[in-house]
Amino acid sequence: MPSQAGGAWHGAQYIASLRDGREVWCDGRRVDVTSDPRFTPTLTALAGIHDLQHSPEHSGEMLFRSERSGRPVSLSYLAPGSREELDLKWRNSRRWIEASHGQLSRVPDFMANVVVGLYDFRSELAAVDPEFGHNAENYYHYCRENDLVLTHGLGDPQIDRSSTPVTRPEIGLRVVKQGEDGIVVRGAKQIATLAPYAHEVLIYLSPANYLREDPSFVCWFGAPIGTPGLRVVCRKPYADGAGGLGSRFDEQDAMLVFDDVFIPRSRVFLLQDAAVAARGFHELNKWSLYTGQLRFHHRLRTMLGVASLLAQAIGVDKFREVGNMLGELTSYVEVLRLGLASVDSESRRTPSGLLAPGSTAALDAVAGHFSARASAIIRQIGASGLVMQPSDADLASPELRDVLDLYMCGRDMGAQEKARLFRVAGDLVLDRFGMRQELYEEWNRGDPARVRAMLYAKYPDLEGCESQARGLVARTEQP
Numbered sequence: 189m190p191s192q193a194g195g196a197w198h199g200a201q202y203i204a205s206l207r208d209g210r211e212v213w214c215d216g217r218r219v220d221v222t223s224d225p226r227f228t229p230t231l232t233a234l235a236g237i238h239d240l241q242h243s244p245e246h247s248g249e250m251l252f253r254s255e256r257s258g259r260p261v262s263l264s265y266l267a268p269g270s271r272e273e274l275d276l277k278w279r280n281s282r283r284w285i286e287a288s289h290g291q292l293s294r295v296p297d298f299m300a301n302v303v304v305g306l307y308d309f310r311s312e313l314a315a316v317d318p319e320f321g322h323n324a325e326n327y328y329h330y331c332r333e334n335d336l337v338l339t340h341g342l343g344d345p346q347i348d349r350s351s352t353p354v355t356r357p358e359i360g361l362r363v364v365k366q367g368e369d370g371i372v373v374r375g376a377k378q379i380a381t382l383a384p385y386a387h388e389v390l391i392y393l394s395p396a397n398y399l400r401e402d403p404s405f406v407c408w409f410g411a412p413i414g415t416p417g418l419r420v421v422c423r424k425p426y427a428d429g430a431g432g433l434g435s436r437f438d439e440q441d442a443m444l445v446f447d448d449v450f451i452p453r454s455r456v457f458l459l460q461d462a463a464v465a466a467r468g469f470h471e472l473n474k475w476s477l478y479t480g481q482l483r484f485h486h487r488l489r490t491m492l493g494v495a496s497l498l499a500q501a502i503g504v505d506k507f508r509e510v511g512n513m514l515g516e517l518t519s520y521v522e523v524l525r526l527g528l529a530s531v532d533s534e535s536r537r538t539p540s541g542l543l544a545p546g547s548t549a550a551l552d553a554v555a556g557h558f559s560a561r562a563s564a565i566i567r568q569i570g571a572s573g574l575v576m577q578p579s580d581a582d583l584a585s586p587e588l589r590d591v592l593d594l595y596m597c598g599r600d601m602g603a604q605e606k607a608r609l610f611r612v613a614g615d616l617v618l619d620r621f622g623m624r625q626e627l628y629e630e631w632n633r634g635d636p637a638r639v640r641a642m643l644y645a646k647y648p649d650l651e652g653c654e655s656q657a658r659g660l661v662a663r664t665e666q667p
């Protein structure tokens with residue numbers, strides 16, 4: 189565990205810090221993520237961004253000097269108190285997103301912003317128990333000074349959604365022992381993106397869990413991934429050594445299994461109080477949901493660019509139906525840009541005095557639809573070309589090259605360039621990596637049906653809409 193409070197990591201230090209005895213399982217075997225070739229490409233990408241934050245070109249927009257230690261720390265951990273500080277935060281988020289081409293949805297900037305949310309929520313936690321508030325504040329500084337990379341696991345294992353934890357306790361993570369020095373937790377969490385690359389996991393419940401009848405299931409805490417008894421069980425990796433997007437940007441998703449894991453008191457942020465957990469769940473995510481939408485905007489822009497290049501490559505860009513689809517995709521990019529600007533302009537002060545962006549709920553409610561349509565449009569435009577492209581070995585073959593240049597080129601594009609473009613498109617919308625990204629966009633903000641129902645239930649202008657409708661009804665003459 190990194191403990192020297194050295195401020196923002198350099199890439200090599202970050203990689204070395206993951207050799208902490210963690211128990212990561214992949215395809216039936218325990219693995220070392222710092223040397224296993226299925227993990228190293230993504231680890232290298234993450235390490236590269238850690239290095240970037242120290243580069244003369246970018247350090248000013250990714251780091252700030254800690255007033256506590258005097259060391260440079262990540263702007264991802266800045267708790268913004270002013271408009272200028274919020275702007276600095278978003279610029280830093282954009283650097284993380286651009287450096288990972290919008291393909292790593294859970295760059296460390298995301299969870300650092302959840303920790304800022306935890307810090308912001310500390311007074312409410314302190315009202316439950318002063319120690320919880322104190323712990324949340326200390327944890328924020330600890331993560332910030334050590335530049336910790338976090339994952340979170342909120343959902344429960346998908347065993348039986350129709351049962352309750354009282355009759356079937358294994359469906360939720362729970363406290364099985366509480367002592368003077370800490371708690372012992374048992375259970376599992378499904379799922380935690382980035383877990384094998386993270387230093388810590390932050391648990392702050394699942395939306396379905398906090399209202400259940402047994403308070404032992406309400407537990408918020410932070411734990412190092414290397415904690416004894418914590419197992420990280422990864423899904424099958426996408427890296428196949430072929431160098432596609434799945435090889436370079438597989439951020440991994442894992443099941444976290446807590447086998448009677450001891451959590452010291454100093455790392456416990458909330459116990460038992462379901463009402464505070466319910467409120468806090470939304471409060472903690474204010475900054476991270478915004479950075480999540482910044483990343484989604486960047487990804488949609490890439491998809492528009494790819495769709496446009498595909499259309500030009502095969503000479504269909506001027507056909508009206510294709511223009512219609514490209515225009516639809518452009519409208520999603522623009523709606524998101526305008527939505528992000530509005531949400532930012534509605535930034536308001538939180539009770540703790542920080543400046544937080546407005547609600548992203550409406551953008552969260554449409555993200556899955558936008559993403560699915562973007563993928564469908566790329567598939568519609570690319571059609572058979574998404575599968576029928578020459579491999580690098582085909583292109584290198586002197587016997588084949590002539591026919592490939594003749595029949596597999598594009599309108600104004602050679603066969604090699606066209607193959608590269610279509611392969612990226614295929615990675616984005618066809619293969620396991622692309623399908624997982626689409627699933628992520630649909631589900632990562634929680635069940636989209638719940639997100640939409642909540643948007644309606646909490647819509648502040650609903651009364652205004654209803655009053656307009658009543659006015660119209662009242663003025664409608666009876667026949």
Ligand SMILES: Cc1cc2nc3c(=O)[nH]c(=O)nc-3n(C[C@H](O)[C@H](O)[C@H](O)COP(=O)(O)OP(=O)(O)OC[C@H]3O[C@@H](n4cnc5c(N)ncnc54)[C@H](O)[C@@H]3O)c2cc1C
Pocket residue numbers: 340341342343344346349378379380381382441624627628631632633634635637
């Ligand atoms: C790629 C990916 C990465 C993710 N990364 C993370 C992460 O890092 N951290 C994290 O905490 N979470 C993560 N999530 C999990 C995400 O929060 C969950 O997918 C989401 O909360 C839904 O839960 P579930 O997937 O278990 O679906 P389920 O809850 O099992 O739902 C399955 C189906 O049943 C329906 N359903 C379930 N319950 C009800 C009900 N009571 N009434 C009516 N219908 C119901 C759902 O609508 C859905 O159609 C990730 C998800 C994906 C796909």
